Amino acid sequence: MGYRLLMINMGSTSTKLGVYEDTNFVWQETLSHPREVISQYLKFMDQYDYRMSAILDVLKEKGEELSTFAAFVSRGGTVQPVPGGTYRITEKMLEDSQSGKFGDHPCNIGGQIAYDLGEKYGKPAFTVDPPVCNEMWEEATYSGLPEIQRIASFQQLNHRAIAKKYCSEQGVNYDEQNLIVAHMGGGVSVAAHCQGKIRDVNNALAGDGPFALERSGGLPVGSLINLCYSNQYTQEEMLRRVNGRGGMVAYIGLVDGREIGKRIDAGDKEAEMATRAMAYQIAKEIGALSAAMKGQVDGIILTAGLAYWTYLVDLLKERIGFLAPVYVYPGENEIESLAFGVLRVLNGEEQEMNYDQEAAKEDHLGL
Ligand SMILES: Nc1ncnc2c1ncn2[C@@H]1O[C@H](COP(=O)(O)OP(=O)(O)O)[C@@H](O)[C@H]1O
Numbered sequence: 353m354g355y356r357l358l359m360i361n362m363g364s365t366s367t368k369l370g371v372y373e374d375t376n377f378v379w380q381e382t383l384s385h386p387r388e389v390i391s392q393y394l395k396f397m398d399q400y401d402y403r404m405s406a407i408l409d410v411l412k413e414k415g416e417e418l419s420t421f422a423a424f425v426s427r428g429g430t431v432q433p434v435p436g437g438t439y440r441i442t443e444k445m446l447e448d449s450q451s452g453k454f455g456d457h458p459c460n461i462g463g464q465i466a467y468d469l470g471e472k473y474g475k476p477a478f479t480v481d482p483p484v485c486n487e488m489w490e491e492a493t494y495s496g497l498p499e500i501q502r503i504a505s506f507q508q509l510n511h512r513a514i515a516k517k518y519c520s521e522q523g524v525n526y527d528e529q530n531l532i533v534a535h536m537g538g539g540v541s542v543a544a545h546c547q548g549k550i551r552d553v554n555n556a557l558a559g560d561g562p563f564a565l566e567r568s569g570g571l572p573v574g575s576l577i578n579l580c581y582s583n584q585y586t587q588e589e590m591l592r593r594v595n596g597r598g599g600m601v602a603y604i605g606l607v608d609g610r611e612i613g614k615r616i617d618a619g620d621k622e623a624e625m626a627t628r629a630m631a632y633q634i635a636k637e638i639g640a641l642s643a644a645m646k647g648q649v650d651g652i653i654l655t656a657g658l659a660y661w662t663y664l665v666d667l668l669k670e671r672i673g674f675l676a677p678v679y680v681y682p683g684e685n686e687i688e689s690l691a692f693g694v695l696r697v698l699n700g701e702e703q704e705m706n707y708d709q710e711a712a713k714e715d716h717l718g719l
């Protein structure tokens with residue numbers, strides 16, 4: 353028997369689970385978490401017990417015996433900027449991901465769960481292409497204040513997987529292409545992939561870039577500072593407001609693209625205007641990156657859950673179609689990318705990355 357792997361992919365609105373045996377897909381399941389449940393928790397890590405028991409219930413239903421897994425694999429977490437690759441989850445990695453310095457996201461719960469299951473069953477826990485990468489152009493790391501550095505904290509795993517899938521389908525080499533990839537899920541990130549490196553991207557977790565289903569994106573700074581000091585919100589509540597309770601949900605109380613689409617079809621003008629505004633901001637971000645790339649854009653790729661939504665995709669195409677050909681890759685390839693990344697290491701085809709060493713080289717802890 354080959355390597356049986358359990359993959360855990362925690363998104364802001366869902367937990368996706370998958371099992372592979374070697375490169376063979378066994379099953380995948382998506383648990384959509386009701387907004388009423390998720391919004392009870394102020395801190396993401398407070399969802400640990402809720403998400404763990406949801407995972408254990410599914411595994412029980414599927415008749416999975418946890419001791420049969422060769423490794424537990426999770427997307428995430430929000431660690432120090434390090435090169436891409438397959439990393440063993442270490443205590444240092446968990447500590448950094450839960451420090452909040454590099455972004456806060458439910459995938460940090462996934463890393464902790466994978467690690468805890470690994471400890472319990474005596475198996476390693478891994479992650480692949482963590483969300484924080486260190487390939488930004490130097491100019492792109494400037495924020496405008498020396499004490500604030502821009503970092504790339506985003507859906508790196510799916511960005512790379514979809515960009516490489518596109519390249520393989522087009523018969524071109526990822527390392528020779530200049531692409532703009534817009535990942536549009538619970539959060540939105542728009543990145544410049546230039547010859548195999550991600551050179552600029554909005555921080556999808558920290559009030560940067562376009563607004564998304566449940567994130568505020570970039571805000572007018574003066575007004576934001578005033579709101580922070582208005583005594584309306586605690587620091588924790590403000591952080592959750594920009595990442596978790598901002599964007600579409602703050603405007604119209606909805607985070608499900610399908611539901612928003614139905615409201616628009618039923619004539620809801622507020623839902624329509626908020627969607628048009630989100631599309632406007634995503635298009636503007638794509639335009640900004642095309643200037644950063646000096647107009648040398650081979651293709652624009654729209655991906656993740658919202659790329660299924662033709663209404664949104666059409667709004668985007670109307671504004672960005674003149675820049676470069678637009679390709680739509682709905683959904684994401686994260687479970688498979690996690691499995692294949694770990695298999696390359698277990699089969700000895702690729703060297704396992706050492707997070708503690710890479711993080712020490714980068715040393716972004718002073719951020
Ligand atoms: N056919 C569709 N039309 C509109 N929105 C969709 C469709 N399919 C999925 N979505 C939306 O995509 C979002 C989830 O995207 P996903 O990439 O899975 O995000 P996350 O990993 O952050 O949960 C949800 O809001 C969901 O409603």
Ligand SMILES: CCCC(=O)OP(=O)(O)O
Nearest residue numbers: 363364483506537538539
């Ligand atoms: C840490 C991953 C970045 C992210 O925002 O992912 P989701 O959009 O899946 O929530």
